[in-house]
Amino acid sequence: MSDATRTRIGALDIVATVSVVFALVFAIASPRIESQGEAARLLFVHVPTIWLAYLAFAVTFVASILYLATRRLRWDHVAGASAEIGVVFTTVAIIGGMVWGKATWNVYWTWDARLTLTAIMLFVYIGYLALRRVIAEPEARARRSAVLGIVGLVQLIPVHFSVTWWRTLHQTNTFRPRDIQMDGPILAALLVSVAAFTVVYAALLRHRVRLEGLELAAYAAAAAPVGPVAGDAVSAPNIGNSGAQP
């Protein structure tokens, strides 16, 4: 393994690990919510993961615009990496929500507007990742996926406002600055958890962007002319130009 491809553990990774431990301690130590039992502790995973999904797709949107404006492939790497992480965290948010739903609503899935639209949002970005996989040439892939990264934001609007537009089973948005209905210790644990997940996102993004750079280097190396091949040493016979006519 060369030095360039070796995984380096940076300060951000250490901060991410420590903050996850902190978040876990806060989540376990937070008071029990009597109405929902222990299942309510899923709050400390469910809310941060869906927050990260929003953040990741918003970063994809901004990085896509920056790529089209600057044409620097670094922004395309950020957009692609962020979308990948967003897809993972959206999946975790949906699965966590289903487990929580089973505990509170007694069903894994219900045709709730927030649930359904979040699942559809997942498919938008699965499509985005599928597009990235079918185009090998880095510049073409970057430009086309940047367009989709921008259009994808259209889907975030109904997902976010779904709990307001429809009377759904899902509760309204957790963070409403003027109307926080949560006990202090639970709110503190939730905020620590959101902060920890955000640091984890930043650490994952850093590694994934580095990997994208390595993939680009590998593509460039594969596309570059190869070294000497059999037959290179053989040169065409010099017939000369003596002026003799056949």
Next chain:
Amino acid sequence: MSDRFWQQAFAVARRDLDRERRAGEVTWVMIPFGAIALLLVPLAIGINQDVLSRIGTGMLFVVVLLFGVLTAVRRTSIETPEQRDLIALLGIDPAAEFTGKTMASAFLLLVFQIAMGAVALVLYGLDISGWAWMIVVMPLTAVGLAELGTVSASVAASTNAGPALVPLLVTPLAIPLLLAATQTVESVDREGGNLTWPVLMAVVVLVLAIVGVATARPLQETR
């Protein structure tokens, strides 16, 4: 936008509509296929007139969405890289090309919606009291779907997976349009009409138009 821009846009739209007039895919393939889909639903869920009249508007827009995707898919399969290069070499403004293609697709989708609306009215016995809103909803749905289809077809053009990829790209992105279209009609029953949903559709259509025009040039460069 200059006269030249609109001349180019109309020329592209005319080309696409001429192509459709010759092939007749919307008239002879998509409309009968959509009608069959609307006919199959009652057979699948049971023939209960109350249920059918309640779900009819939603089914209409689901069929419009799913079959509208075919318009975009068709474009990825019939336009060759050479044709796209020729358009670029002719000096046609990419934004005008996007506008022209969108206009042609929107017109075809509007025709498709009107035909499907008539079929749904007959088959599902829909209450047409709230259908005055359709004058607003149908054109907005057609333009929004056409914009999404045109952008997605350009994004997936010249890739081996193009025809398979476009439905995956268009269908989830069209959900805001589908929701707003059905909710507009349903809101008439509930509260006598609500402007929120048509406004949401108009915003989505406007955002897609801005994105389509702004990204047309970078997409042309990737050919």
